[in-house]
Amino acid sequence: MEREEIIEKLTIMLLYLTSWRELTSRGPSPLRAWKGYNFDVLNDLTEKGYISGSRRAKSVYIEDKCIEEAKELLKEYFDFEEET
Numbered sequence: 001m002e003r004e005e006i007i008e009k010l011t012i013m014l015l016y017l018t019s020w021r022e023l024t025s026r027g028p029s030p031l032r033a034w035k036g037y038n039f040d041v042l043n044d045l046t047e048k049g050y051i052s053g054s055r056r057a058k059s060v061y062i063e064d065k066c067i068e069e070a071k072e073l074l075k076e077y078f079d080f081e082e083e084t
Contacts, residue, residue: 004041009073011041012050016070019062031062 019031033051035042035058042060045051050066053059074080 007038008041008044011037011045012066012070013073013077015045015051015060015062016067016074031067032059033062034059 014037015033016031019033021028021031023029042051045066046053046060048065050063050069051060052063053061071082
């Protein structure tokens, strides 16, 4: 596995693990996470449809595709499953 692939997988997991939902008048918002990661990686994840949001915003929306990938990676590498 190449370094870039490892960094991307770790970023997907960290985006998910550090995400939150805001409560709005219409109910919970989509998952969001801060953009505290390498911008090249974030740009790649945006192009692949894993995250979305404004370039000016300090946070991104985490798409369902990213959530599912993060859960699979966490299970594979750390045997971690969220309790529901």
